[in-house]
Amino acid sequence: LFGHISECQFLNGTKQVRFLERYVYNRQQYTHFDSDVGKYVADTALGELQAEYYNNDTEYLEYKRGQADRYCRHNYGVVEPFTVQRS
Template sequence: MASSFLSFSLLFITVYTADGFMHYVETSCEFNTTKLEDIRFIQSYYYNKLEYTRFDSSVGKYVGFTEYGVKNADYWNNIPSQLAQAKARRETYCLNNVKIDHQAALTKS
């Protein structure tokens, strides 16, 4: 019994660690209307399924959730062009897509 449990545990550990580390960025727009002031742009940075930094247009700056994320947020918030570009994404990224998605949702209902 113990040997079968051990072999199952070793298989699980091998499968779990086989996927390695994963870094990804998730970008989303939250909205109720197509007006720009009602649109919220969020860009989250993840490492190993843990969010470490986020830009939220309603806050207007980067926020860190881990020690590494706080360092990134402080660095990015002190670069005026980086912060201005992130703030502008609400209009450039979200506004056109929200109009398309909102219109599609209205025609389907």
């Protein structure tokens, strides 16, 4: 089983947004990207090579750093009328 999970965390609406992308193999997270850290972090020995590979690709890293705005803030605006305003 292999997969990745994208997650957005919001504090005070969209004032502080955190984007996380977790990579999982055999039910174990082996590496993740954290927009607060700004790079990939290895969680296991398996993830060290992948984290190093992605962190050396500056163009891709800049793209991932922008996900908090492109992916999270955009989707917050789409779902906010159905979630936050109903609370």
